[in-house]
Amino acid sequence: MSKPPSGRKPPAKQTRLLHAGGAVGAEVKTVAPPLQRGSTVLVPDAKALYDTSKPTYGRLGLSMQTALAEGVGELEGSGPARLFSSGLAAITGVLLALLKSGDEVLVTDSVYGPSRRFCDNLLKRYGVTTRYFAPDASADAVMAMTGPSTRLILLESPGSLTFDIQDIPAITQGARAKGILTVIDNTWGVGLLLEPLALGVDVSVQALTKYVGGHSDVFMGSACGDDPKVMGRIDVFLRDMGIGVSPDDAYFLLRGLRTLEVRLARHGQSALQIAQWLQDQPEVRQVLCPALPGAPGHDLWKRDFKGLNGLFGVVLQPGSPEAVEAFIDTLPLFGLGFSWGGFESLAIHCDPQLAYRTQPPAYGGPLVRLHIGLEDPADLIADLRAALDAYGLACQP
Ligand SMILES: Cc1ncc(COP(=O)(O)O)c(C=O)c1O
Structure with a gap:
């Protein structure tokens, strides 16, 4: 702390502890901004x-x-x-x-x-x-x-x-x-x-x-x-x-903002590759990914959007809720979780949420949502192929 005015006795240790470091101000410049925590803001004068x-x-x-x-x-x-x-x-x-x-x-x-x-x-x-x-x-x-x-x-x-x-x-x-x-x-x-x-x-x-x-x-x-x-x-x-x-x-x-563009581009590239692959799988009825020609909303997406991220939906051929659970449970690289946008791949089944809609969509098969993370897409495709096999097996009479 700063020196007391001359003639005054030095402050007690308790007071010195409270004011120690208070004069630290202008820091060296770093790439990331300094982290300032504060409820009280001290102003220079009345x-x-x-x-x-x-x-x-x-x-x-x-x-x-x-x-x-x-x-x-x-x-x-x-x-x-x-x-x-x-x-x-x-x-x-x-x-x-x-x-x-x-x-x-x-x-x-x-x-x-x-x-x-x-x-x-x-x-x-x-x-x-x-x-x-x-x-x-x-x-x-x-x-x-x-x-x-x-x-x-x-x-x-x-x-x-x-x-x-x-x-x-x-x-x-x-x-x-x-x-x-x-x-x-x-x-x-x-x-x-x-x-x-x-x-x-x-x-x-x-x-x-x-x-x-x-x-x-x-x-x-x-x-x-x-x-x-x-x-x-x-x-x-x-x-x-x-x-x-x-x-x-x-x-x-x-900090996330600094790398957003490159992460998003990679999410989008991998998602497109996987969405295109899914379209050709016999267990898949429809892929709800607006970047795919023919998908719902594709023309508006092409007109208004600049690209794709990692999140899209997959409608499976008709199957029971248990078969959908078998699909979801056979995806070791995909976390089962409601969020998206992180570096990791995630999956959820969606039908329970669609029931709340005023007009629930009728896709003719269960809907699963995938978030494609930053893993190697070939690994994710291998995971999805195994899950589709499990789905097909669970759908057999
Ligand atoms: C489309 C959408 N909007 C808003 C939110 C809410 O974000 P937060 O979890 O930060 O409240 C979510 C979260 O999943 C979302 O998917």
Whole structure:
């Protein structure tokens, strides 16, 4: 600690312990930004206590959160992102910030399950009505559903189980003409594969937990937009709700951002190779991967998206739930888990989740979702071939 003014007795050991290291300030410059943890922000003088142009408290974030917000803004093609503690918190927070009692929200039927649960339970309790539109509905059909209280349309394209693609520019154009806001869950598009703001979406939300984090070990969500009025409402929500994210988590996501492009390209290459291979397997009825010609949504995907990531669906030939379990249980290289976007391959069977939809899709066979990780694709293909053999065996009478 600094020397006491002359004539004063040196502070007690307890006081010295409390102030030791307090003078450490400007660090050497490193490639990664220094990690600053702090609730209390010390200001230089009395006037600065009420200067709101600079942070005076740590809750809304310090340098690390600011650096991440800038980076995610670059990803989405916007100003700084607003950060939330998870992807789900970003979706629910944006809806709460932009809706009020008496409003109606139209939501794609393919929306992420917990987002749907939020709409059906919490939003309903606060007087907001939700109606669902078919994930492949035309813009005209979506617009035909709007009414005088429709305030917002929530898109998710592709849906993360059935990979249906929405006509984003046409829907946003129709919505703008009616003064209706559009929000998209852009976790699949990541900002590198899809820039929704350029297609007219008002707010693009992402679970950074997935590809930006990339290592299945951290949660975070983001919301980006260009309209200062809309983003201002989200800022007020964040401030008044006391929502902030930890600098340690922000550090991991900023680190993930640096390698996102190369990881995503590899996920996409391997996924395409495996999706094409799966198409030719006799036990496979259909591959729900929008990059495949003839797959649902392929033409819109080709028009609006810049590439593919590692997540797609596989419809198997008809078989019992036990046969699907045999398939899933014969995949040693694939973890069985609900997430995606990490370096590892994952698999789930999806039919229990489809049952919640207003109009469950009828694929004529069970649906499995694969996340293709960064393993050698030949190893994953060998795994999948063994699992399809197990499925075929389990389907025999
Ligand atoms: C499409 C989609 N959106 C949002 C989320 C939520 O992200 P988080 O787990 O960070 O809340 C998920 C998580 O699986 C997801 O798949």
